[in-house]
Amino acid sequence: MSNTPFSDGIQAGRLDSAELAENFGDLHPRFDDHEALVAADRCYFCHDAPCMTACPTEIDIPLFIRQIATGTPEAAAKTIFDQNILGGMCARVCPTETLCEQVCVRETAEGNPVEIGRLQRYATDKLVDAGLHPFGRADSTGKKVAVVGAGPAGLSAAHRLAMHGHDVTVYDARAKAGGLNEFGIAAYKSVESFAEREVEWLLKIGGITVETGKKLGDGLSLDGLKAEFDAVFLGIGLGGVNALGVDGEGKDGVDDAVDFIAELRQADDLSKMAIGRDVVVIGGGMTAVDAAVQAKLLGALNVSLVYRRGKDRMNASEFEQDLAASKGVRIITNASPKAVIGNGAVREIEFEYTDNDLKPTGQTIRLAADQVFKAIGQTLEGEGLPALEWGKIKVDDNGRTSVEGIWAGGDCATGGDDLTVTAVAEGRDAAEDIHAKLSA
Amino acid sequence: MANLESEFVGIKSPNPFWLASAPPTDKEYNVRRAFEAGWGGVVWKTLGAEGPPVVNVNGPRYGAIHGADRRLLGLNNIELITDRPLEVNLEEMTRVKRDYPDHALIASVMVPCEEDEWKRILPMIAETGCDGFELNFGCPHGMAERGMGSAVGQVPDYIEMVSRWCKEATDLPVIVKLTPNITNILYPAEAALRGGADAVSLINTINSITSVNLDVMSPEPMIDGKGTHGGYCGPAVKPIALNMVAEIARNPETAKLPISGIGGVTTWRDAAEFMALGAGNVQVCTAAMTYGFKIVQEMISGLSQWMDEKGYTSTADFVGMATPNVTDWQYLNLNHVTKAVINQDDCIKCGRCYAACEDTSHQAIEMSEDRVFTVKDDECVACNLCVNVCPVENCITMRTLEPGEMDERTNTPVEAEYGNWTAHPNNPMSTAAE
Ligand SMILES: Cc1cc2nc3c(=O)[nH]c(=O)nc-3n(C[C@H](O)[C@H](O)[C@H](O)COP(=O)(O)OP(=O)(O)OC[C@H]3O[C@@H](n4cnc5c(N)ncnc54)[C@H](O)[C@@H]3O)c2cc1C
Ligand SMILES: Cc1cc2nc3c(=O)[nH]c(=O)nc-3n(C[C@H](O)[C@H](O)[C@H](O)COP(=O)(O)O)c2cc1C
Ligand code: SF4
Ligand code: SF4
Ligand code: SF4
Numbered sequence: 060m061s062n063t064p065f066s067d068g069i070q071a072g073r074l075d076s077a078e079l080a081e082n083f084g085d086l087h088p089r090f091d092d093h094e095a096l097v098a099a100d101r102c103y104f105c106h107d108a109p110c111m112t113a114c115p116t117e118i119d120i121p122l123f124i125r126q127i128a129t130g131t132p133e134a135a136a137k138t139i140f141d142q143n144i145l146g147g148m149c150a151r152v153c154p155t156e157t158l159c160e161q162v163c164v165r166e167t168a169e170g171n172p173v174e175i176g177r178l179q180r181y182a183t184d185k186l187v188d189a190g191l192h193p194f195g196r197a198d199s200t201g202k203k204v205a206v207v208g209a210g211p212a213g214l215s216a217a218h219r220l221a222m223h224g225h226d227v228t229v230y231d232a233r234a235k236a237g238g239l240n241e242f243g244i245a246a247y248k249s250v251e252s253f254a255e256r257e258v259e260w261l262l263k264i265g266g267i268t269v270e271t272g273k274k275l276g277d278g279l280s281l282d283g284l285k286a287e288f289d290a291v292f293l294g295i296g297l298g299g300v301n302a303l304g305v306d307g308e309g310k311d312g313v314d315d316a317v318d319f320i321a322e323l324r325q326a327d328d329l330s331k332m333a334i335g336r337d338v339v340v341i342g343g344g345m346t347a348v349d350a351a352v353q354a355k356l357l358g359a360l361n362v363s364l365v366y367r368r369g370k371d372r373m374n375a376s377e378f379e380q381d382l383a384a385s386k387g388v389r390i391i392t393n394a395s396p397k398a399v400i401g402n403g404a405v406r407e408i409e410f411e412y413t414d415n416d417l418k419p420t421g422q423t424i425r426l427a428a429d430q431v432f433k434a435i436g437q438t439l440e441g442e443g444l445p446a447l448e449w450g451k452i453k454v455d456d457n458g459r460t461s462v463e464g465i466w467a468g469g470d471c472a473t474g475g476d477d478l479t480v481t482a483v484a485e486g487r488d489a490a491e492d493i494h495a496k497l498s499a
Numbered sequence: 500m501a502n503l504e505s506e507f508v509g510i511k512s513p514n515p516f517w518l519a520s521a522p523p524t525d526k527e528y529n530v531r532r533a534f535e536a537g538w539g540g541v542v543w544k545t546l547g548a549e550g551p552p553v554v555n556v557n558g559p560r561y562g563a564i565h566g567a568d569r570r571l572l573g574l575n576n577i578e579l580i581t582d583r584p585l586e587v588n589l590e591e592m593t594r595v596k597r598d599y600p601d602h603a604l605i606a607s608v609m610v611p612c613e614e615d616e617w618k619r620i621l622p623m624i625a626e627t628g629c630d631g632f633e634l635n636f637g638c639p640h641g642m643a644e645r646g647m648g649s650a651v652g653q654v655p656d657y658i659e660m661v662s663r664w665c666k667e668a669t670d671l672p673v674i675v676k677l678t679p680n681i682t683n684i685l686y687p688a689e690a691a692l693r694g695g696a697d698a699v700s701l702i703n704t705i706n707s708i709t710s711v712n713l714d715v716m717s718p719e720p721m722i723d724g725k726g727t728h729g730g731y732c733g734p735a736v737k738p739i740a741l742n743m744v745a746e747i748a749r750n751p752e753t754a755k756l757p758i759s760g761i762g763g764v765t766t767w768r769d770a771a772e773f774m775a776l777g778a779g780n781v782q783v784c785t786a787a788m789t790y791g792f793k794i795v796q797e798m799i800s801g802l803s804q805w806m807d808e809k810g811y812t813s814t815a816d817f818v819g820m821a822t823p824n825v826t827d828w829q830y831l832n833l834n835h836v837t838k839a840v841i842n843q844d845d846c847i848k849c850g851r852c853y854a855a856c857e858d859t860s861h862q863a864i865e866m867s868e869d870r871v872f873t874v875k876d877d878e879c880v881a882c883n884l885c886v887n888v889c890p891v892e893n894c895i896t897m898r899t900l901e902p903g904e905m906d907e908r909t910n911t912p913v914e915a916e917y918g919n920w921t922a923h924p925n926n927p928m929s930t931a932a933e
Contacts, residue, residue, distance in 0.1 A: 093569075100567035103890050106850030109870070168847040168891065 064336070064360040068429050069312065071333040073358025079329045082356035086247040086382075087151075087177055095181045099128035102173045103164060110159040110175060115475065115484040116143035120159060124178055135182035137193045144218045144487070145211050147187050147257050148240050149480045150180035151248045154345075156378045158480070187256065192263035197224035199266075202497045205230065205288040207275050210238020211479045212294030212469025214261055215486030216493075220292075221266035223494045228288070229267060232274035238296055240479065242321040245349040247356070276441050285464055290493045293444070293452065293460070293467040294486055297437035297477070303341065307399030316340060316350035316434035323353055335430025338362045339408050341396055342434030344374035350432045351388045362388045363426055367395040369415050397423065405431055439471050448473050458489030466493055501806035502813050503799060505539060507779045508672040508697040508757050510630045512539035512603035515780035515814050516770065516798050519761050520545050520607035520633060520676075523787045525581055527591035531598070536792035537799055540603025542700075542782060545580035545635045546588055548610045548620065553579045553641075558722035562709030564735060573735035574785050575709040577720065577727055579641045580609055592627035604628075605674065609635040609647050612657060614664050621668040631672035634665060634696075636687070637703020639680050639730045649703070652678035655690035662694025674759060677701040677743075679736075684743040688753045699747065700759035700782060702740045704730020733785035737763030741776060745825045748777025765794075767801025774814060775821035829921050834914040836906050837881040837897040839863070839874045845894035846872060852885035852895060860884050877907040 062070045074082070090098060102124040110120045118139050126135035139146035155161075155176040163172035186193060202225045206213045209231035217227045235241055240254040262269065273279055275295065284291045300315045302308060312335065326332045334357040340350045343366035351364040364383060366373055370392050373380060384390060394410035395417065401407065405428050412422045439451055445460035446453050451473045458466040468485030475481035505515040517540035518524050518533055525544035533541060547553060555578055564573035581588060596604045606629045610616040621632060635642075636652030643650040651657045658675060665673045675691035677684065679702040691699050706728050708718045718726030740762025747753045760778025764770050765786040773781050786794055802814075811817050841852070841864075848870040856864040863878035864885065874885075886895045900906060902915035920926055 097568045103849045103851060106854035107866075107870075108850075109848070164847040164849045 062358075064358045067336055069333045069335045072330045073334065074330070076328075076330050079357070083246050083250070083329060085250045086245075087180070089184055090174075090177055090181045095127055095132070095178060098174045098178055099124045101165060102128070105164055109162040109164060110173075113159045113162045114142075115158070115478070115481045116146075116149070116487070117484075118142045118146065118179070120175055123182060124173065124175070127178055127182055132182045132185045133191070133193075135178075136186040139179055139183055140186070140193060142487075143480065143483050144215055144261060145240070145257065145479065145483045146179060147183040147260075148211070148244075148249065148254065149483065150176050150183055151253065152240075152244050153478070153480050154376045154378065157376050187260050190260065190263075192260060194218075194222055194264050196221055196264060196266050199226070200224040200497065202226070202289045203228070203287070204290045204292065204493060204497075205284045206292045206294065207231075207279070207284070208238060208294035208296060208469070208471070209233075209236035209258070209269060209271070210294055210296050210469060210482060211240060212296075212471075212482035212486035213238070213292065214258065215483040216292045216294060216466075216468065216490040217267050217486075218261055218264055219487050219490035220493060221264050223490075223498075225266070225289075225494070225497065227267045229269045230273040230275065230279055231269070231271050232277075232298075234271050236269050236271060238294075242324055243317065243346075243349075244324075244479075245320070245353060246324055247353075276443070281443060281462075281465065289464075289497055291465045292458075292486070292489055292493065293465065293471060294469040294482065295439075295441065296470045298440040299438035300433065301436040301438060303396055303399075303433055303435065305396050305398055307401065307405070310399050310401050311404035312401070312429055313399055313405055313431045313433070316342065316346050316432040317437065319350055319432055320346070320353065323357075329357065332357055334359050335428070336360045337427040338430045338432065339426050339428040340364045340432045340434055342366065342436070343368065343372070343392075344434065344436070345379060346437075347432075347434035348375040348379045348383050348388075350434055352383050352386050354430075354432070355386045355388055359430075361427070363391055364388050365391045365394050365396070365410055365426070367393065367413055367417060369393060372415070391424075394424065395419070399431065400425070405429065437470070454489075456488075457492035458485055459492065501803040501811060503539075503803055503806075505780050505814055507603075507759060508631065508674065510540070510603050510605070510672060511601070512780070513537075513601060514539035514795075514799055514802075515774065516540075516795050517542060517603060517605075517759070517780060517782045518787060519782035519784040520605075520635065521784040521788070522578070523784065523792070526583070526588075527595055530591075530595050530604075533787075533792050533795075534595075534599050534602050537795045538602075538792065539780075540605065540630075542605040542607050542633050543588065543592055543629075545607040545609050545638070546585055546620075546624065547580050548616060549585050552582050552584055555579055555582050556722055559720035560729075562718075562720045562729060564709055564733075571785075571789050572733060573707075573709065573731055574733040574788070575707050575720075575729040575731045576704065577640050577729040580635070580638065589624065589627050592624075592629060596628040596630075603630050605631045605633050607633040607635050607676070609638065609642060612646060612651055612661065617661060617664045618668040621665060621671075625669055625671060629671070631674060631697075632665060632669065633674040633676050633700060634661060635676050635703070636661075637676045637678040637701075639678060639704055639706045640728060649678040649680050652676075652687060652703075653681055655686045658687050658690040659694035662691050662696040666695040672697040674698040674700050676703055676761075678703045679739060679743060679762075680706050684746050685750050685753065688747045688750075688756065692753055692756050696756075698757035698759060698779075699753075700761055701743055701747075702736065702762045704732045705736055705739065707731035732762065733789075734763045734765050737765075737769060741772060744773060744778050745776045745822065748819060748822045749825050767798045767805065770798055771802060771805060771817070772821075774818045776825065777819040777822045779818055780814075830919050832917045832919060833923060834916060834918045836900045836913045838876050838879045838900065839881065839883075839885050839895050840898045841872055841874060841885075841895050842893075843871065845891050847891055847894075848872065849890060851888045851890065855884050855888045879908065 104121045123135040123138040160172035166172035206229045237254045338354040338359045355362045397409045412420045445462040452467040466489040469482035503514040520542040524541040562575040638648030642648035675696040760773030761782040770781045
């Protein structure tokens with residue numbers, strides 16, 4: 060390994076494996092028993108707790124925290140999983156600072172909320188690590204349900220359906236289940252193959268068959284599924300990526316951030332993962348932050364995150380922005396990409412400053428770049444889907460689409476934010492509606 | 500700075516903070532370090548008769564109750580009196596008293612309930628130069644099974660008898676240490692007074708089992724699978740001790756009997772409270788066992804700061820000042836009407852007051868759609884529960900209604916005059932003029 064952060068071009072092995080291991084360690088390490096007791100003791104056990112209302116899956120937060128405080132984290136985990144079967148992943152990836160912890164009364168009172176996310180992780184890890192699955196299946200109903208997409212929405216729906224006694228087949232285009240938990244979430248949020256372990260643990264309920272490498276639109280058709288199954292749930296996420304639409308976008312070194320992240324998440328050896336010396340990430344959401352931070356952690360010398368509007372308009376939460384800044388990512392706002400410059404491969408990228416209404420100011424800057432990641436939004440892909448609205452599958456509160464017998468949820472469907480926890484809630488609720496329909 | 504010098508039954512000490520008879524005072528090494536750290540006096544760990552000393556268990560002696568973050572709230576012990584030979588203790592006491600003439604050194608004593616035993620040992624101990632005696636009639640475990648400690652302290656006649664023997668045997672002050680494991684603290688206190696004791700000290704520890712090991716099914720602390728009740732002390736026992744001190748201080752018979760206050764004293768404020776209720780000084784055990792001798796520095800600085808703020812120049816200025824305000828329920832003013840008021844600026848909307856009042860009290864708090872909590876004056880009985888469960892200090896306060904103001908709950912105007920149960924129309928024994 061002779062490369063360093065200063066080496067020119069896109070290179071692997073800029074850092075040694077000890078540095079990489081340190082960089083990609085757990086972002087928020089799990090509480091030990093005593094830390095958990097102290098953190099749990101801060102909860103006031105609020106009446107009609109605001110945190111619970113703010114949680115998209117409505118976990119009974121005061122109850123599970125009290126169960127931790129009284130030395131029964133296993134019972135706490137059950138309380139969490141009752142509402143959110145991916146409570147383990149959510150504990151790691153939820154932007155709690157904009158959900159439950161934002162409205163915690165102790166945040167209101169002292170600007171220092173009860174650490175709900177980390178307590179949730181403490182409790183859920185107890186059961187998942189022990190391989191204990193606290194749910195069983197109801198008597199078989201003889202009904203069959205197809206779930207397309209093994210991301211958070213699909214897995215949550217599948218689990219709830221299996222619990223109610225239906226037989227579920229989950230199809231996913233990728234070689235591995237998990238969706239963005241497996242291919243998208245930043246590596247330091249889900250260490251030690253948690254996504255994979257969680258799927259394994261979830262499937263212990265039984266009654267769920269996962270078929271990977273099966274893509275809707277390529278071998279699988281909605282009509283075929285409808286004919287074969289009593290109900291269909293679509294949780295296919297957003298597979299497409301928005302283009303920049305500027306000159307030179309096709310040059311070598313200009314890549315989609317989600318592909319970079321997926322490759323990184325699947326890498327067995329991070330020292331073999333190549334990264335540029337001067338990396339520019341375009342976008343202002345979680346994907347942009349994750350790509351920028353992980354580029355920096357791989358050893359890129361300079362990483363800039365460039366967003367076309369003001370800081371307050373960034374989709375990434377303040378916590379995420381601060382995380383990026385603390386890792387040494389330079390955040391540039393109010394700058395819109397104009398051209399990718401270079402001979403075959405990118406060398407520089409030009410931006411024009413804009414005001415908050417995106418009106419160009421005429422002023423430009425150029426950033427050195429041997430690698431550019433585009434993170435300006437994902438889009439729904441696929442033909443012959445139920446009716447769309449705003450580019451997503453239109454659903455009602457129960458996840459019903461325009462087509463009888465087809466439900467949808469998660470990122471691919473309207474309603475809610477594009478978050479893991481929202482996908483879980485929508486998958487669960489659609490499953491309840493499917494169950495009600497099938498038992499009618 | 501306020502003068503903390505204290506005089507208790509003629510015994511002078513630089514401050515009113517004494518270490519109670521217990522492990523902190525069990526040997527010369529400890530006591531020297533305690534005096535260096537600032538303690539005003541010590542009651543030496545209880546001495547027993549000559550001959551082979553008692554033996555302690557060789558397993559755990561303590562059990563504990565913890566609050567958040569393992570803060571020690573209550574401690575329970577099954578230790579006996581000193582397990583070191585009498586001669587060794589006496590030699591050490593002599594050396595310590597010689598080197599610290601201005602500090603108080605009291606000898607705690609427990610021997611079998613026989614006249615010559617007591618009369619023989621007190622003069623022997625007096626030769627150490629100690630300033631007085633404390634008779635340990637309180638130890639509730641082990642020693643009590645052998646007819647000593649609380650076995651004596653629970654029988655007023657014995658207390659009176661032993662106190663008399665001791666007063667006959669020595670000119671030094673005799674303090675009788677009382678056990679709280681009785682029905683009415685006045686009986687032993689009056690007995691001590693009748694026997695001629697110069698003072699009482701209280702409380703010793705309370706019979707207790709701190710917890711049960713649910714795997715082994717044995718009380719804790721557990722020794723080879725079995726446990727026994729121990730003596731409870733520490734912050735948790737303070738309310739019980741305060742009440743017993745107040746009962747003795749306000750009882751006409753014992754009102755003049757000096758009291759050394761013991762039980763859960765952990766901060767300067769605890770000490771001030773004991774003294775306000777009538778204790779001339781305080782003794783501390785668990786707080787020192789939890790944090791070490793250094794805590795006395797906070798007690799000294801805190802008490803003198805508070806005394807300066809209040810303009811008290813000596814501890815005698817405020818000792819017993821709260822005693823006249825301890826009364827019986829029947830004399831409380833029933834015409835004093837208050838209502839809970841929630842300060843909306845301080846309220847963090849946790850809803851605890853609502854849950855408490857709605858589920859367990861008087862349904863007097865209203866919760867709006869947007870989580871604004873307000874008190875319904877027509878339902879509030881002023882019980883104070885909401886104040887106690889609210890996590891924000893002073894967010895809920897009790898407002899006193901002015902005379903003439905309407906109490907919306909009873910639909911009657913507040914009366915200006917004091918009126919208590921003894922004269923209340925609902926009281927069948929009412930002494931009020933019709
Ligand atoms: C880089 C990145 C970081 C993120 N970080 C966070 C975070 O920190 N916290 C957070 O809450 N959210 C985060 N999110 C958002 C979160 O990952 C998503 O909201 C969530 O995964 C949506 O779940 P889903 O089940 O709807 O879709 P996905 O997770 O996208 O799963 C969809 C699944 O469907 C499969 N599929 C797609 N098309 C087909 C087809 N035609 N046939 C069969 N299978 C198909 C896919 O292979 C995939 O497995 C992040 C997203 C990205 C991209
Ligand atoms: C371990 C231990 C041993 C004790 N031994 C004695 C003793 O020998 N003689 C005695 O009079 N009191 C003894 N006590 C009681 C204390 O002196 C004191 O009365 C009691 O602990 C209450 O005070 P505190 O709450 O400050 O601890 C002992 C207490 C403890 C914790
Ligand atoms: S809002 Fe905060 S304090 Fe209240 S129940 Fe939720 S976590 Fe506990
Ligand atoms: S004082 Fe008692 S009755 Fe009044 S509001 Fe508070 S809890 Fe309810
Ligand atoms: S308990 Fe206190 S802080 Fe909580 S809602 Fe009631 S008044 Fe507000």
